[in-house]
Amino acid sequence: MTRPVILLTGRGGQVGWELERSLAPLGDVVALARGALDLSDVAQIREVVRAVKPALIVNPAAYTAVDKAESDADLAHAINAIAPAVLAEEAKRLGAALIHYSTDYVFDGGKAAPYLETDKPNPLNVYGASKLAGEAALAASGIDYLCFRTSWVYGARGGNFMRTILRLAQERDELKIVADQVGAPTWSRMISDATAAVLAxxxxxxxxxxxxxSGLYHLTAAGETSWHGFAQAVLDEVAGLPEWAGRKLARVLPIPTSGYPLPAPRSPYSVLSNDKLQATFGLSLPDWRVSLKQVIASLSA
Known part of the structure; x- marks a missing residue:
C-alpha cells in the first residue's frame, strides 16, 4: 500500500523538529528547513509543493520574532500571512489537506476567562496581526484544513523562554520577570503528538x-501562569536534579509589564479554551506543570 506523502515546513523549528518524528508513522515525511523552502519566496513555495505533490502539508514554520516584527512588518506578513495563503492555493490544486499553527497573540487580553475560537480577535502587535491574516486566508481557501492556535511554546531544544531562564539563572544573581501577563506554557512535543493523534x-x-x-482549534496545555510563575517553576524543577545540586541559581523577582518595556505590546491575558478540541477529537493536553516536569526530565536524561 502506498503511503501518503507529507510535506513539513520549518524542520529546524521547535514544533517542526518534533513533528518530523510524530508524523513519521502516518506517511513519508518530506521535512524542509528554511534553506530548502523559504516561505518569503512565493515562487519557491509553488515550485516545492508541485515537485513534492503531498497529500498533506503541515506548516509549523513562522516568523516568530515578536518584537522585531514591529520594524519588519513586510517580512512577518510574507511568512505568516501570504505563505499560508499560497500553501492553501497549492493544496487546493492538488486536493491536499493543510495543517497550520497560529497563536494566542491574536487576542488583546481584555477577556477574564479563557478565549474560545468564536471570540473576536484583536491583535495588539504586528506579529499577532500577521498570524491572524494567515488564519483568514485558510478560512477563505475552501480546502480541508486544521488551524491550531497555541501559546508560549517551549521545549528542550531551540530558542525559548525556558532555556533562556536556565542560562540566565546561572549567570545572574536575580532575574526580573513580568508577572502581569498570563498564559499557558505549551511543550512543542505535546503540540506535535496531538497533531499526529488528530490525523491518525x-x-x-x-x-x-x-x-x-476542518476549521480552527485551540491547542494548549491546561492551566495558566504568568511569565514569572513559569520562570520560578523552571528553576524549582531543575533545583531537584542531582546534576544541578550545589549550583547557585538566581532569585526570580516579579515585575509589571511596564518595568520591562518592549517594542511589541503584549496581551495581559491570553489563555485559550481547549473545549472544542476535547469535544471534537477527545484530546486534551495535560497541565503545563506536568509537561514542564517531562521536559526537565528529558534534559536531565
Whole structure:
C-alpha cells in the first residue's frame, strides 16, 4: 500500500523538529528547513509543493520574532500571512489537506476567562496581526484544513523562554520577570503528538479528508501562569536534579509589564479554551506543570 506523502515546513523549528518524528508513522515525511523552502519566496513555495505533490502539508514554520516584527512588518506578513495563503492555493490544486499553527497573540487580553475560537480577535502587535491574516486566508481557501492556535511554546531544544531562564539563572544573581501577563506554557512535543493523534483519527481513516472537522482549534496545555510563575517553576524543577545540586541559581523577582518595556505590546491575558478540541477529537493536553516536569526530565536524561 502506498503511503501518503507529507510535506513539513520549518524542520529546524521547535514544533517542526518534533513533528518530523510524530508524523513519521502516518506517511513519508518530506521535512524542509528554511534553506530548502523559504516561505518569503512565493515562487519557491509553488515550485516545492508541485515537485513534492503531498497529500498533506503541515506548516509549523513562522516568523516568530515578536518584537522585531514591529520594524519588519513586510517580512512577518510574507511568512505568516501570504505563505499560508499560497500553501492553501497549492493544496487546493492538488486536493491536499493543510495543517497550520497560529497563536494566542491574536487576542488583546481584555477577556477574564479563557478565549474560545468564536471570540473576536484583536491583535495588539504586528506579529499577532500577521498570524491572524494567515488564519483568514485558510478560512477563505475552501480546502480541508486544521488551524491550531497555541501559546508560549517551549521545549528542550531551540530558542525559548525556558532555556533562556536556565542560562540566565546561572549567570545572574536575580532575574526580573513580568508577572502581569498570563498564559499557558505549551511543550512543542505535546503540540506535535496531538497533531499526529488528530490525523491518525480523522485524516488517514477518511482517505486524506478532513472536511467534517476542518476549521480552527485551540491547542494548549491546561492551566495558566504568568511569565514569572513559569520562570520560578523552571528553576524549582531543575533545583531537584542531582546534576544541578550545589549550583547557585538566581532569585526570580516579579515585575509589571511596564518595568520591562518592549517594542511589541503584549496581551495581559491570553489563555485559550481547549473545549472544542476535547469535544471534537477527545484530546486534551495535560497541565503545563506536568509537561514542564517531562521536559526537565528529558534534559536531565
Amino acid at each position: 483519527q480523522r485524516w488517514l481513516p477518511a482517505g486524506g479528508r478532513l472536511v467534517e472537522v
